[in-house]
Amino acid sequence: MSDITIFHNPRCGTSRTVLEMIRASGAEPNIVEYLKTPPSPGELQALAQATGEPLRALLRTKQPEYLEQGLDDPSLTDAQLAAAMVATPVLINRPIVITPRGVRLCRPAELVEALLPGAAA
Template sequence: MIEAAGYAPTIVQYRKVGWTRAKLEELLAAMGAKPRDVLREKGTPAAELRLVDSTVSDDAIIEAMIEHPILVNRPIVVTPKGTKLCRPSEAVLPLLDRVPAEFTKEDGEVVRL
């Protein structure tokens, strides 16, 4: 959607390069979020690591995210208008100065704005 709006985003391949504590904390602060807010459970070892338990500390979740980058939900989009976990993809619209007339989602759904 971002590219359909005419932007050339910088994409961070976090599953390959991993996360640093500083970067995760920076993104969380910019979003006003807690680590649990961006914890990806589906298709990850989150349950196996017992991270879904509400008593697990933020620090423990961040440490797990550093060790297992897949635990961070995506995409997290950063623009001059803000930082946000953009799921579903339409959540990115308030962060853009211009939007496409339409775009096709990864699942093939066509969205017309």
């Protein structure tokens, strides 16, 4: 089993590029197609915490659903945001990559380089 996981959308060019970069490093990642199998609200909150960013950093604000669901309301809690993201997984920004070197939203794709085997520390 690989020690790299990517939360991936095969229709996203950035996500495909990151997946190719991981494979080019010699690793075959665990691929989570999060639109089919979204993480739980707790997993989303843990991913955000692991990136060192607020949960809102993992939220796709340009999706129509973002405004339709009122997610621009700054008073919403992380629990409310995470529940909305799980109910409407297209709101989850991607690709999110987990490796022994850390967790990162790899947008732009080049951000994955620091997480790959053989990358400078």
